[in-house]
Amino acid sequence: MAKSDKKKLSKDERLNALGSVRRAKSALPKQKPEKPKSTGVAAPKFAELPGFKEIRLQKAAADLLQIKNPFFRAHDGRAGATTQIDGETYLNFSSYDYLGLNGHRKVQEAAKAAVDHYGISASASRVVAGERVIHTDLEQLIAQMHGVESSVAFVSGHATNVTSIGQLMQPEDLIVHDSYIHNSIVTGAKLSGAVRQSFPHNNLDALENILELRAHKHPRTLIVVEGVYSMDGDFPDLPRLVEIKKKYGAWLMIDEAHSIGILGKTGRGIAEHFQIDPTEVDIWMGTFSKTLAGCGGYIAGCSDLVDYLKLTASGFVFSVGIAPPIAAAVCEAVRLMKAEPHRVEAVQSNGKYFLDKAQAAGLDTGVSQGCAVVPIMVGDSLKATVLAARLLDRGLNALPIIYPAVPEKSARLRFFITSEHTEAQLDQAIELISDEISNYDSNPVSIQQVMSA
Incomplete structure (x- = not known):
């Protein structure tokens, strides 16, 4: 076979030709990369999580009743038998510093x-x-x-x-x-x-x-x-x-x-x-x-x-x-x-004293055996929340335990008794609880009642 008659390009000619190709390529309109197609599916909302709606309903109910959130109350300092909230002093039954050692x-x-x-x-x-x-x-x-x-x-x-x-x-x-x-x-x-x-x-x-x-x-x-x-x-x-x-x-x-x-x-x-x-x-x-x-x-x-x-x-x-x-x-x-064994003796004595006094006053203490934790059973969550708010207004801090922490018909006010409480403070607490439960029972509160007012 005959050899090709095509003339071979010199080195300079090859470089010039390659440069011309590159310049021509760069002159072409640039194509933008295609954007990924959207699936149209939005990320789930946190408000759709289980229980979120119930939380909003509870807040709305509290707003209707003009009740401040009983949870996350900020105490000004150490919370003992008494505590300070917003500069005011309260009898305190919501801290489990049982022997008063925190202070x-x-x-x-x-x-x-x-x-x-x-x-x-x-x-x-x-x-x-x-x-x-x-x-x-x-x-x-x-x-x-x-x-x-x-x-x-x-x-x-x-x-x-x-x-x-x-x-x-x-x-x-x-x-x-x-x-x-x-x-x-x-x-x-x-x-x-x-x-x-x-x-x-x-x-x-x-x-x-x-x-x-x-x-x-x-x-x-x-x-x-x-x-x-x-x-x-x-x-x-x-x-x-x-x-x-x-x-x-x-x-x-x-x-x-x-x-x-x-x-x-x-x-x-x-x-x-x-x-x-x-x-x-x-x-x-x-x-x-x-x-x-x-x-x-x-x-x-x-x-x-x-x-x-x-x-x-x-x-x-x-x-x-x-x-x-x-x-x-x-x-x-x-x-x-x-x-300091007297601290243990005091908390055990105070727990029994509070339990006996509560039961003598006709309050429902559930199955408590008086060992520093004494619930006052009140039934529904709304009643427990209202009572806690009213007691706070009268200088007593005790939190409501409501659904879902406990079954709906087992809502309660929970009292932590410590070695630092005095019998006078315990007597005052029983008197206030009894008074507010009596007031509530004589004029019960309902969401329907508030909404129609």
């Missing part, structure tokens, strides 16, 4: 000294760089208080239950809890994926029936109850619970958030109250935000339990360590509870 001089001094020594924050998860000597001191004191081998402190009481139960229990396990149990325990049970069933409040026959039918079908079973129920002021039969848990080979967990400081001769909780060996209970849980004048929570028990949670519980491993000033304050509160 104790030694507790405050311990926190201030810890600020000077450690700063404010632990600044890291304890697993990596947030461990401080005060954390070890705190956990030793909590273990000693409960009479068990070890304990671990968390930055949140709610998260303590969520993360511990969520880690300990597996999808093939069974969790059985009192129907009045705290939200944190239910949330932890859901997180674990375990089978969950409740039994009627303090009905241990029903608990045993559930275990007889189901416990043998699961590798692990956890029974969860509270030491004192924060909405009702009663407590379970611990000796019977220990018998049941042994019979069915279950773990027993007691949430002592509201029972430390108010049950037992020295305030060490429900085991001391019933004179039960605390090692008979597998898992002790408690919080620092009630009697112990701090914030956070803990799990106490055998060393294997604590070691496991310290290395696996996400709420501990992946969370900053408890703030050193809080840890120091709690340490001092634990020591003071032991050193």
Whole structure:
């Protein structure tokens, strides 16, 4: 085949030709990239979330009745047996500083000294760089208080239950809890994926029936109850619970958030109250935000339990360590509870006094046993909210507990009794409550009545 007769271009000619092509290409009109086609679907609105409409309706009803929101009231300073709101002094029954340690001089001094020594924050998860000597001191004191081998402190009481139960229990396990149990325990049970069933409040026959039918079908079973129920002021039969848990080979967990400081001769909780060996209970849980004048929570028990949670519980491993000033304050509160037993005696005496006086006045105190938490049952949520507003007008601060926190027909005013209240203050409270309930019952309020006015 003959070779091509085409003349080869020189290097300069090739470069000039390439430049001409590039200039011609750049002269072409530029095409804009196509915009992605809109699907026309708007993002969901937060106002469409479940329960939002009910919240708006409750606010509208309160506005119609000219009732200020009873929740999120800002106190001017420390809230004790009395408190200041907007510069006015009120009798206060809405704080669970059961032994009055939140304002104790030694507790405050311990926190201030810890600020000077450690700063404010632990600044890291304890697993990596947030461990401080005060954390070890705190956990030793909590273990000693409960009479068990070890304990671990968390930055949140709610998260303590969520993360511990969520880690300990597996999808093939069974969790059985009192129907009045705290939200944190239910949330932890859901997180674990375990089978969950409740039994009627303090009905241990029903608990045993559930275990007889189901416990043998699961590798692990956890029974969860509270030491004192924060909405009702009663407590379970611990000796019977220990018998049941042994019979069915279950773990027993007691949430002592509201029972430390108010049950037992020295305030060490429900085991001391019933004179039960605390090692008979597998898992002790408690919080620092009630009697112990701090914030956070803990799990106490055998060393294997604590070691496991310290290395696996996400709420501990992946969370900053408890703030050193809080840890120091709690340490001092634990020591003071032991050193000043008159505080425990006073809160127990005041609780019984208030309960007896309320019942003598014909007030419905539900199932309360007078251990620092006493509800005044009033029925519907509207009545509870109106009564709380009227009592505030007369110098008494007690919050309404309404639906959905409790069933609709179980609304109440909840009273936290402390060692700092005087009998005169308790008498005054009973008088005001009785007076306002009588006034309301003689002229009930309804939304329909207000709207038609």
